[in-house]
Amino acid sequence: MIDEFDIKIRPLEVSDAQLMFEKLQDMRIYTFIDERPPESIEQLQERYRVLCEGAPQGLGVRWLNWIILNDRDDEPLGTLQATVDEEAHRASIAYVLLPNMWGKGIASRSTEWLLGCLHDDYGVTEAQVEIHEQNVKSLNLARRLGFVDAEVRREGDHNEVVLRRGLAADRKSSRA
Numbered sequence: 001m002i003d004e005f006d007i008k009i010r011p012l013e014v015s016d017a018q019l020m021f022e023k024l025q026d027m028r029i030y031t032f033i034d035e036r037p038p039e040s041i042e043q044l045q046e047r048y049r050v051l052c053e054g055a056p057q058g059l060g061v062r063w064l065n066w067i068i069l070n071d072r073d074d075e076p077l078g079t080l081q082a083t084v085d086e087e088a089h090r091a092s093i094a095y096v097l098l099p100n101m102w103g104k105g106i107a108s109r110s111t112e113w114l115l116g117c118l119h120d121d122y123g124v125t126e127a128q129v130e131i132h133e134q135n136v137k138s139l140n141l142a143r144r145l146g147f148v149d150a151e152v153r154r155e156g157d158h159n160e161v162v163l164r165r166g167l168a169a170d171r172k173s174s175r176a
Helices: 016-020 041-053 106-122 136-144
Strands: 007-011 061-070 076-085 090-097 126-132 148-155 158-166
Touching (some): 016 041, 016 076, 061 106, 090 106
Antiparallel strands (some): 007 061, 061 076, 148 158
């Protein structure tokens, strides 16, 4: 279902702000997430610097961030994030896919890669995702990937649906 190209996923770097800044100005990205477009490349670089440095010591969590690229030309397609609770072996995950990539199977493939990485490399046994109640496409994607509705949380003026999925030890890794 990937549209004529393959993807590669690598750790996010501060320099990726140059690649992502213009693309993150598309307001469609923010329809269902509580963020605004970055105001400057410098602001995005600072955000990426903080993300790349990782969670502050002593919190018992690890921040992991990746960029999704077109394997052919390194054009950015989106980002992946995970906050791993190292003691509980659980992760909260998220993705941002650029609108011109919606509906091409990239979010599904990238999320499967992420789940494999979290299980294989970080010992995660359960993943969680929180999705705006009106983001039907993302809710459907999560459910297709085996996530099940766990709870609904009120977030300001809307609800977030919390979905969870176990990551079985005997699963086949989908990572390339």
